[in-house]
Amino acid sequence: MATLDEVGxxxxxxxxxxPAATFADARAYLADGALYGDKVVVIGSHGTAGIERDGSPSTSVVLDLPDAMDMDRMLAAVRREVHTATREGFRSVRVLTERMPPTAASGAEELLAGELKxxxxxxxxxxxxxxxxxxxxxxxTTLDGVACMHPHEVGTRAARPSFRMFSTGANRWSVDGVVDSEGAAAFNAAVRAAVRNSPMVKLGFNDLELIDAAGMQALVEAARHLPGRRIVVEGANETVHLCWELAGYAAADLPVVMAT
Known part of the structure; x- marks a missing residue:
């Protein structure tokens, strides 16, 4: 996306x-809520967001959550706003939140699992x-990995992530781009986060251009990370199927199934 105006x-x-950006730069995105009949939800105080209350849409709600890293709590609060907005006749909800880096060593996986949710x-x-x-x-490295969990990106960036993984339904994820040695660690973390949220997930490889040996190993290791997990890969092209077989994964007793 070129600007936040394109968000749908x-x-x-x-x-x-x-470097000089503030939440006030998202004012047009928030103001469009009134234009399209959307309720606006800003997570964080107006002082933190840099958006003055008199400049915000009258339909805006500010959720000042004490623990910004608690994704379950944040989602529960936003879901309540969605239900309220539906009853009040709004078309949808526009959410704006600043994500903060994890402070604990184990926080990166929590962060990715939260972004998938x-x-x-x-x-x-x-x-x-x-x-x-x-x-x-x-x-x-952490930020690049988190960016892969978003179907869309806007703002300053050095380069597009080599792959993106995003939801296409309950426990179903589409993977596009290239999963190679450069992105294998991020892909492993993303798949581990997905199987953490559900014991069985489906990955759509329809738009995946390439997955190399490092990417396939990352997939297998992610599936083995927790017991009782199963991954079904759908839509892989002939090249991916051939590489999977040549690597010996098709014949192995693995919790990953490459569907034909």
Whole structure:
């Protein structure tokens, strides 16, 4: 996306903020709520967001959550706003939230699992969700991995993530782009997060251009990370099928099935 003006129903967007950017730069995205009949939900205080209350849509709601890393709590609060908005006759909900980097070593996996939940929520509810990231506060590798969990991206960036993984239904995820040695670690973390949320997931490879040996190993290791997990891969092209077989994965007793 070129700007936040292009955000549409069901979109989950990674906004990499520039050095001088503030939440006030999203004012047009929020103001469009009144134009299209959407309820606006800003997660964080107006002081933190940099958006003055008198400049916000009259239909806006501010959720000042004490623990910004608690995705389950945040989602529960936003779902309540969606239900309220539906009863009140709004078309949808526009969410704006700033995501903060994890402070614990185990926080990166929690973060990715949360982003997948948020993407699934946007896909199923039709809500618009913009996650703002200040690159100066983030480790670049972690931020690049998180960006892969968003179907859309806007703002400053060095290069497009080699792959993206996003929701296409309950426990179903589409993977596009290229999963190679450069993106294998992020892909492993993303799939581990997906199987953490559900014991059985389906990955759609219809738009995947390439997955190399490192990517396939990352997939297998992610499936083995937790006991009782199963991954079904659908839509893989002939080249991916051939590479999978040549690597010996098709004949092995693995919790990953490459559907024909």
């Amino acid at each position: 129903l069901g979109d989950h967007v990674c906004w990499r903020m520039g 948020l993407d699934e929520f946007a896909s199923e509810s039709g809500a618009m969700v913009v996650c703002a990231f200040r690159p100066s506060r983030w480790d670049r």
